[in-house]
Amino acid sequence: EVQLVQSGAEVKKPGESLKISCKGSGYSFKDYWIAWVRQMPGKGLEWMGIIYPGDSDTRYSPSFQGQVTISADKSINTAYLQWNSLEASDTAMYYCAGCKDATCDYWGQGTLVTVSS
């Protein structure tokens, strides 16, 4: 069974750093792109960026370029989304998704990030 399991909910203060994870199993992790998608409270889905774990080729949406860092470690089938300095506006649910040809077949359960002083 294909699974993407994300790390647990986080509560952080503004200015703090954070790295959340997405671990794949049940398929060849290095052969599927992993996308990160943001969903702010009560809002729609936003594409943040995507990484190919096989060679770490990474593409960012212009809206998120420079705001976050996407990385992956294919040796442990895990992708990451990282912030250096969180803001309150980063409060959202973050999903990872396994994608091929711009089609995301598999989704993680989501990681809720809350940033509050």
Added chain:
Amino acid sequence: QSALTQPASVSGSPGQSITISCTGTSSDVGSFNFVSWYQQHPGKAPKLMIYEGIKRPSGVSNRFSGSKSGNTASLTISGLQTEDEGDYYCCSYAGGNTLFGGGTKLSVL
């Protein structure tokens, strides 16, 4: 690049058919056959319903169908059921980027 345009809400009665539109531009929907549709129920992760504009993943009901004309893609749900209620998002490859629509809330009355 702006989000794709979807109606905020649509509604229908059980057994009826509805169509959700997704309007982009010649730089995204109009140029690529990589339009997908996702269903999301409250508190749940999105689920792929249609990919490459018209294809259905295994396990998705054949009541769901997709189409595209020019810069507009559409999702049609026939024989509406109460379980179809939820939010629907279109998504299109845009040449180096990927865009979501703003989402459409489907109510089955």
